[in-house]
Amino acid sequence: MIRQDVYLEKWDWYVIVYYAVDTYYMDEILEELEMIGCTYADEIEEDLTQHPYNNGLTYSNMRRRVSLVVIGLTETPDEFQNTYDHEKGHLAMHIAEEDRMDVFGEEFQYLTGEIGKQTFPVAKRFMCEHCRKDLVGDF
Numbered sequence: 001m002i003r004q005d006v007y008l009e010k011w012d013w014y015v016i017v018y019y020a021v022d023t024y025y026m027d028e029i030l031e032e033l034e035m036i037g038c039t040y041a042d043e044i045e046e047d048l049t050q051h052p053y054n055n056g057l058t059y060s061n062m063r064r065r066v067s068l069v070v071i072g073l074t075e076t077p078d079e080f081q082n083t084y085d086h087e088k089g090h091l092a093m094h095i096a097e098e099d100r101m102d103v104f105g106e107e108f109q110y111l112t113g114e115i116g117k118q119t120f121p122v123a124k125r126f127m128c129e130h131c132r133k134d135l136v137g138d139f
Contacts, residue, residue, distance in 0.1 A: 001025045002135070006118045011095055011111060017069045017119060019126060020135060023049055032068055037061040048072060056083045058090035062098045067091050071126075080126040088115050 001022070006015040016036075018029060026045055033041045038059050048055060054074050060067040069087050074080040092112045093103070101108050125131045 002122055004119065004122045006115075008095070008111070008114055008118070010114070011099065012065055013095055014066045015069060015091065015115075016067070017071070017122070019071050019122060021048070021070050021072045022052060029068070029070060033059055036064060036066045036068060038068075054079045054083060056087045058087045058094065060091070060094035060098075062094065065098070067094060074126065077127050077129055080123075084119075084123055084126075088112065088119070091115060 002019045004017040004019070006017060007013070008015065016032060018025070021029065026048065029048075030041045030045055033044065036059070038044070038061070044057055044059070048057065048070065052072060055072040057070045058067060069091055071080070071083050071087060074083055089112075092108065092115060095101070095111060096103050096108055101111070125135055
């Protein structure tokens with residue numbers, strides 16, 4: 001598992017991203033969720049435990065302007081890309097909703113670009129089959 005902390009300065013939003021999560025790290029993630037105000041961590045634990053591969057979640061506390069993103073273990077680089085894009089989409093929509101942003105406008109596109117730019121240094125390692133094996137081994 002890899003943890004990445006991201007601060008989206010223009011939107012004053014803090015993001016914690018966990019990559020290649022398996023059930024071994026569940027306690028850390030649940031503790032982090034509770035710290036940012038999540039009241040249904042048990043349901044999240046159940047979902048992640050029952051679906052250990054190609055799964056993710058995004059939880060946001062709008063009032064605190066903080067989000068936690070989990071990208072579970074994925075079986076292939078394209079499954080990682082799918083889950084990564086899916087969770088980035090949730091994150092961007094949460095921020096847009098809180099800031100009453102037009103999701104058809106330029107600011108939303110800048111936001112999605114900034115999320116991608118800041119998470120790319122870690123995420124890129126899961127998009128290459130050779131790099132993935134060094135990080136998570138073979139399934």
